[in-house]
Amino acid sequence: MMVRGTLKWRQAIALLGLLGGPTLFLGVFFLGPLVIMLIYSWLEPGLYGGVVWNFYHLNYGRIFGWANTRYEQFDPAYLRIFARSIWLALCTVGLSLAICYPAAFWISRQPEWRKNLFIFLITLPFFVSLIVRLFAWVLLLRPTGFINQALMGLGIVDQPLEMIFTGFAVVLGMVYIFIPFMFLPVYASVEKLDMAMVEASFDLGAGRWQTFRRVILPMTLPGVIGGSIIVFIPSLGNFIVPSLLGGAKVMMIGNLIEQQFLSARNWPFGAALSMVVMATVLVLLLVYVRQMTREDRAVAAAPEPTGDMR
């Protein structure tokens, strides 16, 4: 008993040592700010930014429909902006997946040195400031920019295409930024895919489509979903791309929040909007985690191994 007790105690110490640091870090730098935002979202806005410590529900009232005063008016536009942000984020996820999924298969079939080269190339844009890269897109997309000049030079179009300051430019910019975030998780699961399984599927008489749908897709799904989440969340809150490439005409929820904290001097309303975004993301993540654990349980027919030392 004594020995077991000490062992357990040692394990507990080791666990504390391993998890203590990250837990403290998350507590201070993640939970702390989150709690501040949650509290602020229920307070009255201060005159020059900041908050007044009075309970105030109209911040949410403006979003969900019960506010009606001079400054705080319900407006369905907030939910519309929110819905459009979700739509643009979904477009970003879809397009970047469509690019990364085939690319991951192709790269995973290359010899080792080439694989490493391509992965290096995909992460290469991180070496240059985001702002500089987005300004480069402004130069490419504008009417006298490279793309329009090339298309007109080739006689494909006679008038410059309207590309800059549109929703198209915003999605393009976000796909461009987030491709590495999609590629790396997708690649990690594609790389692990056992080709013997695919051969087995063919041997057992499955066609190409069936093999893809029943074997390849389920086995690479964790990477696809992981990548989609990592791309979806920052796309939803992005405000730099809409302000640079969308010309601030394409308003996303991130721009609305930024405006509340700066020019509108209304921190609580900005906090309330952030809370709504965060709640949406959390609900989506919870659904995903529940789905995953349910599948895991279905797969693992055997009872879970216990951690006890026997």
Next chain:
Amino acid sequence: MQKSRKTARTSAATSALAMALAVVVAPAAAEGRLNLYNWGDYINPEVLQRFSEEFDVEVTLDTYGTNEEMLAKIQAGATGYDIVFPSVWMHDVMFNLGLLAKTGIGSHPDFKNIDQTFIRAKTDPQAEYCLPYAWGSVGIVYNKKVVDTPIKGWADLFAVAEAGKKVILLDDPRETIGIGHIMNGTSVNSVDEEEVVKATDYIIERIGDVSAFTYDSIPLVQSGDVAAAHWYVGANIFVSQMPDILEYVIPEEGATIYQEDMCVLESAPNRENAIKFLEFYLRPEIAALNVAQQMNGTPNIPALELIPEEIANNETIYPPQEVMERLQIFHDLGEDIRLYAREWRRLKTAAQ
């Protein structure tokens, strides 16, 4: 609310990413220190150099992109800064928040150099706190090769837009709704709900013809991708580089004017040096040195004799009295700023 005073380098996005650029000017083994917190590209580095050498002080310069950004940082407890450069309405706000230190600059003998009409802050009528620093109009910069007839005002700007050419407005609630106020003949400081709604409607009715709301419009006007843009008097710097292509005008219907004051913070660690700097800046030759590089307005009367002729004679920088009378300056609106925030959101969602 104006993001960039002089060039397009400090854009909305770069300030959002907090790319703080610190400049240090120091003679060898300087005795004292002075820390400035100013808009990006809003003071001639030579002015700092001269002060540093004469008073044996190490001068550092940090920059910000908006009044709100500066206030948020000071309110959050940033210490170490001695001098800030708020717009007049923000000067009032900071005074009300007790953030400014009394300097007595208004009773300095050299203060007679300053044109009294530039003592604009309501909370500081005797200039006991801050020194009027620089000013300029917010008008229209356009590409002469793209438009058929010269643009004279806002009506022409929107006519160009309606004819299918691209125009850009500032991504700033008060400046852009302000155009609607000017065209409707109401004050840009109106807090009458109906007037603000009508001013916003003026822009919304024309929003289909506006390509974008951004500060980063100069390169697009230069290349001709955009015919005209709502921009600051600092556009004259680019006009002087490309005089055949660009032109800056103060709209004939009226426009807004900005002015920044030089203020010492209550929390300034080097208050003595800060006051010395304010006094130093009262000298006509120093104010003129700044204007020569900044190409904006100075309230220092004798300095006007010393600035380069092409700047002094430029009527878009130093407009005649009758034009000055058509320029309006923003006041702090207190809580009513939220009325503008609400209408601004309505305007932006109408764009889609």
